[in-house]
Structures are given as structure tokens and as C-alpha cells.
Amino acid sequence: MNFKVYFVLIYSLPVFACEVTDLSCKLLEKFNLYGIHQNGDIIIGGLFPIHFTVTLPELTYKTKPEMLQCEGFNFRTFRWLQMMIFTIEQINKDQTLLPNIRLGYSIYDNCRKVPQAVRAAITLLNEIDNMSKNYKCTGSSPIAAIVGDARSTQSIITGRIAGQFRIPMVSYSSSCSCLSNKLEFPTFFRTIPSDSFQAKAMAQLVKHFGWTWVGSIATQDDYGQYLVQLFNEKIQNYGVCLAFTEVIPKIPSRRKILQIVDTIKRSTAKVIALFAGVGDIIYLANEVVRQNITSMQWIASETWSTAALLATKTNFRSFGGTIGFAFRKAEIPQFKEFLLKVRPSLTPHNSLVNRFWERMFGCTFNLSDNSTRLSATTISKSICTGQEDIEEIDSVYSDVSQLRVSYNVYKAVYAIAHALHNLETCDPDKGPFLNKTCANISHFEPWQLLHYLKEVNFTNDFGEKVHFDENGDPIASYDIMNWQMDADGSVKIVTVGLFDASATSGQELLIDEDRIIFCDGTTKIPRSICSENCPPGTRKAARKGQPVCCFDCLQCAEGEISNQTDSVHCFTCPIDYWPNQEHDQCVLKEIEFLSFEDTLGIILTTIALFGTGITIVMLVIFIHYRNTPVVRANNVELSFLLLISLVLCFLCSLTFIGQPTTWSCILRHTVFGTSFALCISCILGKTIVVLMAFSATLPNNNMMKYFGPLQQRASVFACTFLQVIICMLWLATSPPVPVKNTKYQSAKIILECDVGSATAFWCMLGYIGLLAGTSVILAFLARKLPDNFNEAKFITFSMLTFSAVWVTFIPAYISSPGKYTVAVEIFAILSSTFGLAACNFVPKCYIILIKPDQNTKKHLMGRAVAASK
Known part of the structure; x- marks a missing residue:
């Protein structure tokens, strides 16, 4: 940036030269500057971009360069200049603010170009104008402060120059956040908010309407680049993405404009934020309209959101519904009357007013000096009389309905006036300077005024509080504007909301959505997204x-x-x-377990209760016929005990039905293990009795005396007690617990019992298998013994049935899902129990109930004898 400043200074300096003699400076060549001047006790400088552009001369070492020519008169910015003059005159009439001081002004047109802006700034700082001939080159500054500049780039350059001399600058339109840096710009103030607030406001606007896919276009200057950078950072914090970022060159280029328009057409983004001045946008806007690009929602920065030059019926087809931010406006009494009183005759020899008059009425003054260059076009125009009526012309100049920048000029001049007032009313011996001295209003240094300007704090006639923070920035607030079509076909710019940075966080942005007309001409918020929203799921x-x-x-x-x-x-x-x-x-999840309400649960419960009932009936029959030969033939006590164990085996299956709980899980496994251990132990005892009985019939063999009733009861108790010990150790170490199984069926919760200790579980089952295997072997050995009613054969069949059921159970148990796993286990318990009951007791019950004639000792002994033969 320093290089840029030095370059424009070098470019500007050759325009004049000074011969220093006795501390005087003589102008050798006049600047081609347009300005308005008024003498006073204190002079306030002003810089305004009255013209759009500058015609650059052809530079060659052969000839002397021609003067820069400003072209494209801007009535809106000329109104800004008039506001400064109007405000100064109002202050001069005020007998309370500066009653003994008359303010003057020296205002120049910088033509919106850096070289011309530097020339204007140097002219102000050195009291050089195009009317004087001798100038003072030393001493204090001829101006107390500068109102300006309009554009950030010019303010950056002028601010650095003025800062070297401690001359205050109060800008009315430079919004670049970079100007808040007091190390670089110690004397810079402004009456408009910094772009950091505008970027925040724009980002909140984008977020408010749910736009996540946004394009941005900015001018290739400090204003555009700083603002678009801030905007991009802010929207990214809200999860918004940039579809594209384009730059408008300072030197108009049709190729670049066509490239930008092509980017807009190809992009899927329907919202574009545009940061540029009116003059920079004209070419782009014309091309957008020419290519009939519609349905784009434009977001306007404050530089063009209220520009009547762009808000036209022709442009509305492409730019209708634009939403933008604008400075707060005010209706200033008597200002319009002041504007209409402007006459060339009141400011003789003032080329700026003359150019305004020529452009307003399309005429020309036949001037003899060189201030107006004649051309074929100029000669063809009518001669201006100076008496034309401004009221007959409907122009931006006389439109005071949108006094926004003009109002900021008004506040800037009043801020300087209040600072001068505070400087003048300083109490002696209470001043802010060395030894508590005060400044002399008749002869003060700019840095002294700078001190008071920092402390300015007043409320103007419109109720707005004016003061500057430590960065020289005011309280940030914006009106939110919307371009709409009026009933008569004209474009109206309507206020639809407000952004107030001083409000509570989250409440800064206030928008009346019902009043907004969007780009499609409706109140429906357009969508601008890269991808459609992902629905739930x-x-x-x-x-x-x-x-x-x-x-x-x-x-x-x-x-x-x-x-x-x-x-x-x-x-x-x-x-x-x-x-x-x-x-x-x-x-x-669907909770699955084998309940008593399920059809399968009801069936298994019925079968279990039926088996229990049948077994109890057989027990009753055996008790009733306990003295008959069939019952007494093979150890009555073991038969009774076996029947009781079979009842327990049937009943233990019921513990497997119902929702698993801690107690049901403990009972189902321990009762099952103990009941079957008791049952198989009884069968093992009966098998041994059969073998002992057969051995007792052999000569010299009296084994039954070693396995009498006491020993039989002891063996059953011992075999069962060992299973009880296993179960107790199991429960003491890692007992079964209810669990929710989602491993096999993720959509269901299978409530089941986890065995806890797998080792203990398999020890329990293994012990039952050991007893069963021993019984099968012994029963197989005794299957052909001549026992009573084929007792050995029945035991053999019962154990083979038992073994077959449980061997088949293992693969069926593993492959069965959910509650069917438990059902298979119950089915195995019931099947094996029915097998034991049927093979061991049904034949005896048949003899007792159906064939009582065979339930005799004679028949029993006869059969035994026949078997022995």
C-alpha cells in the first residue's frame, strides 16, 4: 500500500512546481481541479467524487502531458457537496454553537480516481486553489479538518497524508474496516459504520433466510476486497458456502464483465452479494439485463442499495427484489429549498457549478477561459443563460426522499463544529493540554482539534446520538431496503427492516418478511442451496x-x-x-421370550402339567397298590422316589416359561440339574438292584446283603448330593443371570438366561450325562436278565430314549432362534421325562389296573422260573 501512495504522489507532483523565495511558493501551473470555496474564520476542507471517471492523458517523453479530464457528472454526489455547504451555513446562523466564529469551506472534486484525489488532498493541505497566485508554504494547516473522502481507497491514501500532519478527517462514506486501525490512520473518523458491521449484517441476513449457497462479486479496490473477505468469513461461521467469488476491475473490461456474467449463468447459486459502487456496477448491470438473467436474488451493499441510477424500470427485470443495506436516513428541513437556489450567478467563475448547470439542462456556457473545453458536441448545444428553472427538472439532485449519505455529511460537519465548540469553551486552567492550557480558537493546531473530536458526544436535531468509539467509528445501524415495483410501473425502494449492532446479541437483525418482495415477484423466500436438505433418516x-x-x-x-x-x-x-x-x-424393540400367554407356551405348559398329573396318578396308584407283588418286586422306595423326581422334572420345565428374572434363571438350571440327577440316580439304583438280584440267585453269591435298602437310599442321596454341590459352587461363583440378547436378531430383544459360568454349566450337564451313561451301560448288561416283568429291559429302553432325546437336543438347541431355543429345551425335558415315566411305570400300571390276575406272587415267580429255563 505504501508503494501505491508513493506512486500516485510521483504521478501528481509533475503537474506543478514551486520556486521557494522568502518562504513563499508560486504556482507555475494550475491544477485541473473543480472546487467550491468560501472564506471564513475557520476553513473546513471537503472531498467529493462529483465525476464518475477521469480521462487519462497519453504519456510520452516527447510532449508535455495534458491535464486529467473528469467526465460523467454525478448529481447525487453533487447533492452531498451541497449538503456540506448547507450544513455550514446552518451552523453559521446558529447563535449557540459557534456564535463568534464563521466557518468557511474549501471543497474539491476528486473524480473518484486516486491521482485526482491525491492532488485534491495536497491542494487542501497547502491552501492551493485555482483562483490564487501566491501561497504560503510554511506554518499551520490552512484547514481545520477534512470532510471526506467518499471511497475507502481514496480515504486510505488521504488519511495517511493527513495523519502525518495530525489533521482530522471525518468520512461520510468510507466504510473499509481497515480504516479503524488507529496506528495507520490516527486522525480518521467516520459517520458511517465500518464494513465489519455490514459484513456481519449481511451474513445474518443470509442465515435468516436459510441460504447456504451464495456467490459474491466485489470491486477490485480496498472497499470491495476488504468487505467481501469479511463477508466470506462471517458466512462460513454460519455454515454457508461460497459458490463463486468474482472481481470487477477498476478499469472497465468487457471481457471480464462477460466472464462474470457467464459465471453467474453457470452457477447453481441463486443469491449473489454485490459489493461495489454505482459507477462500477453500471457495466455489469447492463450486461446482466442484456442477457436477460432473471430470478437471481441480489444482496446489495450500502453503496448501491438505494441508487436511483440502477433502480430503474429497465433493470428491474433482472434486479427486482434486491435486498440491501443502507445508511439511516433523515428528512432535513429547508434542504430542498437550498438545492433549488443554486445558480451560476451566485458563484461566478466556479467551474463546478457551471458543469452542474450544463449537465442538468443540456446546455453550455460560452466561456472565454480554459475551464471548459469546447468540442463539436459542445458547440451544437444551446447556450446556458443561468436562469433555467431547476424545479422543472425531475432529477436525483433535487430528490431529498433518500438522504442517507447526505445525512452522514450533515453529521460529519456537525461533529467538527461540536469539536470546535468544545475547544472554544474550554475552561482556563482546566484545559487538556500542557499545564492544563486550552487551545486558542483563533489560532489552533489541527492536533488540538483532533483531541476534542475524539470526545465529541451530542444528540442532533433528529434525536440521533453522535459520537465515535476508540476506533473513530460510530454506532452501527442500517436500514434494510427492498426494490419493489410501484403501481405506476416505477421502482420504489422500501424499508423492510433494521440492523442495530447495539442491540442484544441475536436481536440485531429485525426484518418484516411480509413486506419483502423477492426476485420472483412473490413473498416466497427463494432457495439457494448446493444440495437438497438431507431428510431425517x-x-x-x-x-x-x-x-x-x-x-x-x-x-x-x-x-x-x-x-x-x-x-x-x-x-x-x-x-x-x-x-x-x-x-x-x-x-x-420387540421383546421376545417364551411366555405363558403364547400359544407355544400354553401348549408346553399344558403338556408339563399333564405329565405332572399322569405321574402323580401313577404315584397314587403305586401307593395304593404298594403291597402288591408288582410294586414290591423292585424296591418300592426307589420307585416312589423316582416318581417324585419325575414330577419335579415335569415341573422344572415351567421355570423355563415366562420372562427371565434372577430367581427364575437360578431355579431353571439348578432345579433342572438336581431333578434329573435324582431321577437318573434312582434309575441307576434300580439297575444295580436288578443286577444284584440276579447275582444273588447264583450259587455262593449273596451280593444283596451289601446293597440293601439303606445302601440304595445312600447311593441315591450321594449321587444327587454331588450334583447339589456342583450347583452350589456354580451359584457361589458365577450364577445364571437374565440378559438381553441382540446378537442374533438385532431388531428383537431376546430375554434369556445367561448361564454365567460355562464351566459350571457343563459340569452340571456332564454329571447328568455321566449318570445317564452309567445307567445305560448297566441297563444294557441287564437287559436279558430274568427279572420281574422285564424290569431291566424297561430301564434299558428308558435310558436309550433319554439319551436319544438329549443327543438330538444339542443341534436343535443351537439352530433354534429366540424363544424357540427355550422351547426346544423344554421339549427335551418333557420328552425325556415322558420317556422315563412311560418305560418304567406304564407297563406296571397296565398290570395293576388292566391285568390284576398277573399281579400275583405266583405269576411273578412262575415267570421268573420260566425265564430261567
Whole structure:
């Protein structure tokens, strides 16, 4: 930036030269500057961009360069200049603010170009104008302060120059946030907010309407580049992405304009933020209209949001519905009357007023000096009389309905006046300077006025408080504007909201959405997104190499949901829940267990109770016929004990039905293990009795005396007690517990009992298997013994049935899902129990009840004898 300043100074200096003699400076060549001047006790400088552009001369070493020529008169900015003059005259008439001081002014046109702006600034600082001939080159500054500049780039350069001399500058339109740096610009103040606030306001506007895919266009200057950078940073904090960023060159280029328009057409973004001045936008706007680009929602910076030059019926087709930010406006009494009183005759020899008059009425003054260059076009125009009526012309100049920048000029002049007032009314011996001295209003230094300007704090006639913070910035507030079509076909710019940076966080932006007309001519908010929102049940997956706003929507994986729009992640449901079909909410999983209400549970319960009843009936029969030969033939006590164990085996199956609890899990396994150990122990005892009985019939063999009733009861007790010990150790170390199994069926919760210690569980089953295996072997050995009613054969059949059921049970148990696993286990228990009961007791009951004639000792002994033969 310093290089840029030095360059324009070098470019500007050759225009004049000074011969220093006795501290005087003589102008050798006049500047081609347009200005208005008025003498006074204190002179306030002013810089305004009255012309659009500058015609650059051809530079060659052969000839002397021609003067820069300003072209394109701007009536709106000329109104700003008039506001400064009007305000100064109002202050001069005020007998309370500066009653003994008359303010003067020296105002120049900088033509919106850096070289001309530097020339104007140097002219102000050195009291050089195009009317004088001798100038003072030393001493204090001829001006107390400068009102200006309009554009940030010019203010940066002028601010650095003025800062070297401690001369205050109060800008009315330079909004670059860089100017808040007091180290670089110690004397700079402004009456408009910094762009950092405008960037924040724009970002909140984008967020408010839900736009996530936005393009941006900015001028290639400090204003545009700083503002677009701030805007991009702010919107990214809100998750908004930039579709594109384009730059409007300072030197008009049709090729670049066509490139920007092509980018707009190709982009899927429907919202574009445009940061540029009116003069920079004209060429782009014309091309957009020419190519009939419509349905784009434009967001306007404060530089063009209220520009009548752009808000035309022709442009409305492409720019209708534009939403922008504008400075707060005010209706200033008597200002319009002041504007209409302007006459060339009141300011003789003032070329700026003359050019205004010529452009307003399309005429020309036939001047003899060189201030107006004649051309064929000029000669063809009528001669201006100076008496033309401004009221007959409907122009931007006389339109005081949108006094926004003009109002900021008004506040800037009054801020300087109040600073002068405070300087004048300083109490002696209480001043802010060395030894508590005060400045002399008749002869003060600019740095002294700078001190008071920092402390300015007043409320103007419109109720607005004016003061500057430590960065020289005012309280930030903007009106939100909307371009709408009036009933008569004209374009009206309507205020639809407010941004107040001093409001509570989150409450700064106030918008009346019902009053907004968008780009499509309706009140419906347009959409501008790179990718459609991901509905609940899906998650966003970023596209490689594209901004985060561009993504694909992927269905949540099995067992996961997302219950929000545009969810980044899917999350797993709690263990008791499962995603619904849409994967957008967790629903309670189906809980599965074999209950008493299920059809299968009812059937198994009925079978178990039926088996229990049948066994009890057989027990009653055996008790009733306990003295009969059939019952007494093979150890009555073991038969009774076996029947009781079979009842327990039938009943233990009921503990497997119903919702698993801690106690039911403990009971189902321990009762099952103990009951079957008792049952098999009884059968083993009966088998041994058969073998002993047969051995007792052999000569010299009396084994039964070693395995009498006491020994039989002891063996059964010992075999059963060992199983009890195993179960007790199991419960003491790691007992069975109820668990929720989701391993095999993720959509269901299978309530089941976990065995706890697998070792103890298999020891319990292994012990039953050991007893059963021993019984099978002994029964097989005794199957052909001539026992009573084929007792050995019945035991053999019962144990083979028992073994077959449980061997078949293992693969069926493993392959059965959910509650059917428990059903298979119950079925194995019931089947094996029925097998034991049927093989051991049904034949005896048949003899007792159906064939009582065979229930005799004679028949029993006869059969035994026949078998022995």
C-alpha cells in the first residue's frame, strides 16, 4: 500500500512546481481541479467524487502531458457537496454553537480516481486553489479538518497524508474496516459504520433466510476486497458456502464483465452479494439485463442499495427484489429549498457549478477561459443563460426522499463544529493540554482539534446520538431496503427492516418478511442451496473436492437413525430400541421370550402339567397298590422316589416359561440339574438292584446283603448330593443371570438366561450325562436278565430314549432362534421325562389296573422260573 501512495504522489507532483523565495511558493501551473470555496474564520476542507471517471492523458517523453479530464457528472454526489455547504451555513446562523466564529469551506472534486484525489488532498493541505497566485508554504494547516473522502481507497491514501500532519478527517462514506486501525490512520473518523458491521449484517441476513449457497462479486479496490473477505468469513461461521467469488476491475473490461456474467449463468447459486459502487456496477448491470438473467436474488451493499441510477424500470427485470443495506436516513428541513437556489450567478467563475448547470439542462456556457473545453458536441448545444428553472427538472439532485449519505455529511460537519465548540469553551486552567492550557480558537493546531473530536458526544436535531468509539467509528445501524415495483410501473425502494449492532446479541437483525418482495415477484423466500436438505433418516456425506454445502444424502446404516434434517452423523439407538423403517426415530424393540400367554407356551405348559398329573396318578396308584407283588418286586422306595423326581422334572420345565428374572434363571438350571440327577440316580439304583438280584440267585453269591435298602437310599442321596454341590459352587461363583440378547436378531430383544459360568454349566450337564451313561451301560448288561416283568429291559429302553432325546437336543438347541431355543429345551425335558415315566411305570400300571390276575406272587415267580429255563 505504501508503494501505491508513493506512486500516485510521483504521478501528481509533475503537474506543478514551486520556486521557494522568502518562504513563499508560486504556482507555475494550475491544477485541473473543480472546487467550491468560501472564506471564513475557520476553513473546513471537503472531498467529493462529483465525476464518475477521469480521462487519462497519453504519456510520452516527447510532449508535455495534458491535464486529467473528469467526465460523467454525478448529481447525487453533487447533492452531498451541497449538503456540506448547507450544513455550514446552518451552523453559521446558529447563535449557540459557534456564535463568534464563521466557518468557511474549501471543497474539491476528486473524480473518484486516486491521482485526482491525491492532488485534491495536497491542494487542501497547502491552501492551493485555482483562483490564487501566491501561497504560503510554511506554518499551520490552512484547514481545520477534512470532510471526506467518499471511497475507502481514496480515504486510505488521504488519511495517511493527513495523519502525518495530525489533521482530522471525518468520512461520510468510507466504510473499509481497515480504516479503524488507529496506528495507520490516527486522525480518521467516520459517520458511517465500518464494513465489519455490514459484513456481519449481511451474513445474518443470509442465515435468516436459510441460504447456504451464495456467490459474491466485489470491486477490485480496498472497499470491495476488504468487505467481501469479511463477508466470506462471517458466512462460513454460519455454515454457508461460497459458490463463486468474482472481481470487477477498476478499469472497465468487457471481457471480464462477460466472464462474470457467464459465471453467474453457470452457477447453481441463486443469491449473489454485490459489493461495489454505482459507477462500477453500471457495466455489469447492463450486461446482466442484456442477457436477460432473471430470478437471481441480489444482496446489495450500502453503496448501491438505494441508487436511483440502477433502480430503474429497465433493470428491474433482472434486479427486482434486491435486498440491501443502507445508511439511516433523515428528512432535513429547508434542504430542498437550498438545492433549488443554486445558480451560476451566485458563484461566478466556479467551474463546478457551471458543469452542474450544463449537465442538468443540456446546455453550455460560452466561456472565454480554459475551464471548459469546447468540442463539436459542445458547440451544437444551446447556450446556458443561468436562469433555467431547476424545479422543472425531475432529477436525483433535487430528490431529498433518500438522504442517507447526505445525512452522514450533515453529521460529519456537525461533529467538527461540536469539536470546535468544545475547544472554544474550554475552561482556563482546566484545559487538556500542557499545564492544563486550552487551545486558542483563533489560532489552533489541527492536533488540538483532533483531541476534542475524539470526545465529541451530542444528540442532533433528529434525536440521533453522535459520537465515535476508540476506533473513530460510530454506532452501527442500517436500514434494510427492498426494490419493489410501484403501481405506476416505477421502482420504489422500501424499508423492510433494521440492523442495530447495539442491540442484544441475536436481536440485531429485525426484518418484516411480509413486506419483502423477492426476485420472483412473490413473498416466497427463494432457495439457494448446493444440495437438497438431507431428510431425517439420512446423513450428509461430503463430496470430494467440493465445499461442505455440497453433499450426498446416505441412508443410515442398520441399527442407526438421524432425527434431524441435514444430520452429519447417524447415531446408534439404545440397546432396547431399534430404528423404524424410515430410520428417523428409535422405537422400542420387540421383546421376545417364551411366555405363558403364547400359544407355544400354553401348549408346553399344558403338556408339563399333564405329565405332572399322569405321574402323580401313577404315584397314587403305586401307593395304593404298594403291597402288591408288582410294586414290591423292585424296591418300592426307589420307585416312589423316582416318581417324585419325575414330577419335579415335569415341573422344572415351567421355570423355563415366562420372562427371565434372577430367581427364575437360578431355579431353571439348578432345579433342572438336581431333578434329573435324582431321577437318573434312582434309575441307576434300580439297575444295580436288578443286577444284584440276579447275582444273588447264583450259587455262593449273596451280593444283596451289601446293597440293601439303606445302601440304595445312600447311593441315591450321594449321587444327587454331588450334583447339589456342583450347583452350589456354580451359584457361589458365577450364577445364571437374565440378559438381553441382540446378537442374533438385532431388531428383537431376546430375554434369556445367561448361564454365567460355562464351566459350571457343563459340569452340571456332564454329571447328568455321566449318570445317564452309567445307567445305560448297566441297563444294557441287564437287559436279558430274568427279572420281574422285564424290569431291566424297561430301564434299558428308558435310558436309550433319554439319551436319544438329549443327543438330538444339542443341534436343535443351537439352530433354534429366540424363544424357540427355550422351547426346544423344554421339549427335551418333557420328552425325556415322558420317556422315563412311560418305560418304567406304564407297563406296571397296565398290570395293576388292566391285568390284576398277573399281579400275583405266583405269576411273578412262575415267570421268573420260566425265564430261567
